[in-house]
Amino acid sequence: MKFLLTILTILTTTVYGFAQQAALKGRVTDKASGEGIIGAVVFIKGTGKGTTTDYDGNYTLPLEAGVYNASVTFLSYKPFESTGIKINPGQPTILNIQLEENTTEIQTVEIVATRQTNTDMALLQDVKKSEVVVSGVSGEQIAKSLDRDASAVVRRIPGVTVMNDRYIMIRGLSERYNTVMLNDALTPSTEPDSRAFSFDILPTSVLDRILVFKSGSPELPGEFGGGVIKVYTKNFATENTTSFGLSGGYRSGTTFNNISTYKGGKTDFLGFDDGARALPGAFPANLNNAGGESIQTAAKQLNSNWGINKTTALPDQRLSFGLTRRFYVGDTEASNLTALSYSNTSQLINAERFRYTAYDAQLQQSPVEYKYNDTESSRNVRLGLISNWAFRLNNNNKIEFRNLFNQLGQTQVIERSGQELQGKDVDVRNTAQRYESRSIYSGQLQGTHDKELTTYTWTAGYNYTNRNEPDYKRIRSQRNIGSNEPFRWIIPYDANTFDAGRFYSKMQENTVMAGGQAERKFAGKDTLAANQPKLRAGFYAERKSREFDARWMSYTIANAAQFDNNLLTLPLGQLFNPEHISASGFTLKEGTNPTDRYDAANTLVAGYVGGVLPLNKLNLSGGVRVEYNRQQLNSSRYGSGKIEVNNPITNVLPSLNATYNFSDRTLLRGGYSLSVNRPEFRELAPFAYYDFQLNAEIQGNSDLTTATIHNTDLRYEFYPNPTEVVSIGAFYKYFKNPIEVYSLPTAGNPIYKPGNASSAQSYGLETEIRKSFLNLSDRSLIQNMSFVLNASLIKSNVDLGEQTEGQERKRAMYGQSPYIVNTGLYYQDDARDLQVNLLYNVIGKRIFTVGDAQAPTVYEMPRNMIDLSVTKGIGEHFEIKAGIQDILNQKVRFVQDSDRNASINSTDEDFTTFKRGSYSTLGINYRF
Secondary structure: OHHHHHHHHHHHHHOOOOOOOOEEEEEEEEOOOOOEOOOOEEEEOOOOOEEEOOOOOEEEEEOOOEEEEEEEEOOOEOOEEEEEEEEOOOOEEEOOEEEOEOHHHHOOOHHHHHOOOOOHHHHHHHHHHOOOOEEEEEHHHHHOOOOOEHHHHHHHOOOEEEEOOOEEEEOOEOHHHEEEEEOOEEOOOOOOOOOOOOHHHOEHHHEEEEEEEOOOOOOOOOEOOOEEEEEEEOOOOOOOEEEEEEEEEEEOOOOOOEEEEOOOOOOHHHOOOOOOOOOOOOOOOOHHHOOHHHHHHHHHHOOOOOOOEEEEOOOEEEEEEEEEEEEEEOOEEEEEEEEEEEEEEEEEEEEEEEEEOOOEOOOOEOOEEEEEEEEEEEEEEEEEEEEEEEEEEEOOEEEEEEEEEEEEEEEEEEEEEEEEOOOOOEEEEEEEEEEEEEEEEEEEEEEEEEEOOEEEEEEEEEEEEEEEEEEEEEEEEEEEOOOOOOOEEOOOOOOOOOOOEEEEEEEEEEEEEEEEEEEEEOOOOOOOHHHOOEEEEEEEEEEEEEEEEEEEEEEEEOOOOOOOHHHHHOOHHHHOOHHHOOOOOEEEEEOOOHHHEEEEEEEEEEEEEEEEEEEOOEEEEEEEEEEEEEEEEEEEEOOOEEEEEEEEEEEEEEEEEEEEEOOOOEEEEEEEEEEEEOOOHHHHOOOOEEEOOOOEEEOOOOOOOOEEEEEEEEEEEEOOOOOOEEEEEEEEEEEEOOEEEEEEOOOOOOEEEEEEOOEEEEEEEEEEEEEEOOOOOOOHHHHOEEEEEEEEEEEEEEEOOOOOOOOOOEEOOOOOOOEEEEEEEEEEEOOOOEEEEEEEEEEOOEEEEOOOOOOOOEEEOOOOEEEEEEEEEEOOOEEEEEEEEOOOOOOEEEEEOOOOOOOOOOOOEEEEEEOOOOEEEEEEEEEO
């Protein structure tokens, strides 16, 4: 923290640094009145260098010697351009500019509609003009990193962390407290076990920008706790281009090493199963209703490919193809952006996993219950397609049609060896083989219509999500500890979830939505749009339906009296061959429960009224949003028949935001909003799922209720010029009936289940700095550098209430990190078409699994990550990009709080440790 505070002090001071002698300087004035124009943007074309004018219209822009083209813009004035400006070393060049007012251009919409939205400058302008507290990352900054999907990108936004490489957490709150919108439409969840949009499904090649709204407003969804994440894909083409990219990746510890795999289908390389792993079409609907001969026949129909193959992991491959076209259909201007991406990657992880019995205070350690060494081999395929169309009917009407499709497939083999102690005293060898495919399609049709002082927008959309997990196979074997006996496969006498089991699940979700808004501006003495009062009213309606179906069964001993025990020492690839499905061998038993299937639907109807009221330097905005939401879920369980959930609830959600502009560059922003957090389908469903890696069971809870959240924010922002910002903010949240993860007391494997706590609080500080080194030196090496830093300090606590299920009543909220630091040093030399970027990320320890009376809480520990990337343009068409991600390759460590003092020290013990491996990439892009 001392290092962080030092950096903050130095950078805040340098914002006020004096310009060097070599510079472009002058005054921007109104041509008619001669008065200085405050806040005009002076920008050097073809570079990232620019500044704004002060109260008197004066500006100073340090530059190295050379010849430049400059542009000057300000709202309601004609743009000004000057070419061939010569900057001499050792002295300033004076350029005074007179801008001519242009009231005609204010009435048009071309510039607003086609302006670039993916640059750092555009992003900062959006953040500055926002009526709420918002942070973001631009497509320009995304391109400078080695990030390959959206989950890696958002790590670089203040207050954002990532769990399990794909779930986003804002301000230390778990993924269930975030709402995600893709191009202004709510996204579906791609996971059956959590309320989360899986960000790894979006490759960076399709991203235009990502914004995180941290305070509420009537126009934003009323369901959020951490924030509302808006992901925008690339949309409007400004020129005709064709591009192709090819890259390879080398991961230390994986590439050119042996990894495990098993026989799959012919379409695995496209990210989905062709049916090779699916149950045969004639397979009985329920083995419990089938006769003995029918069961034996059915068992022989299943593929017996339990064998594991070894293959060499080749370097990762990534391909991309992009096409942009701008054309006319009659008088209508049209644009198309199409991008296709494909990747095929591998990863090998060697993980150590532990479980302990009760902590011995005298020995100051916990006796080991088991120690596993897991070799996890995974192969991942991603196929992505985006096709966005835009049609400008005229100056006041625009239609957009956006389409996004992604297909992801993952093959995973876990080979487990180790020892189980404390009375069992056996060596173990266990295996899990898993394939998962995920599909998502998102389509939106959107219109924008301007009529004098009123703007109408509307959106209609459809989302489709499919998740398929066919034939997840698990089996265990053991022998007496330390012996030379052969390992014997554990075959149960009755079906269970982890012995010789096969698991199948499918999830399909369909969502249709519609929304619209009308915004009316009220022209007064001030004709600038930014200073006009506004009134907004709108609606949002959505219908979501989900079908989830899981089925599992186990091989069991057909007849104990006739069983051939020699089968238990066969190689795994031969164990369940058809000839071993017999009276002296194995049979199948159904283990599927009625709770393993559910159908669910959610209806959301929202309406809102809000507005903006400028009062000189104070800008007030807010209103009220009313949401009616009805959750329905149908399932069943043994003995108690049907389970029916029907939760209609109406919420009135007010919000108020205020911005005080001390000057054109400095402002203070604050806000309050009331929001909600509803249970997700999976959390309401009674379905229980066994997690092989955690060796734990995940359950649902149909008694969950909706949580309410009071959100307050305060942030100070300073914009030295269009590409720089210094901000510091504070936030506080109070939760009533928050949904938290509980650990249920059990003598066996852990069981985790969601439940409503009594209350919770979360509060903290955030800062963000973007600083150019342009005015720090007259050396081009320094002038071409810039620095980005964002950091957060967060504290939370939750009161579980009277019913703590054997847990401590008060603790930090699940998944909350006490601090987050993201920083980057960027070098950009436009003359040489060269970029070099050095990035750093670290988060504080956070709860990974909650503890109870039997087992202590487990924390994910801090891990320093450093990435380096280099991009070099060659001529007009070629670009080479190389880099190393996670240079330090520090261990991923999960540590249990053995002595239960809520801090991690030398007494506490490892729960899981592994290394991901440093990742090196080399790629080339060609642009026609």
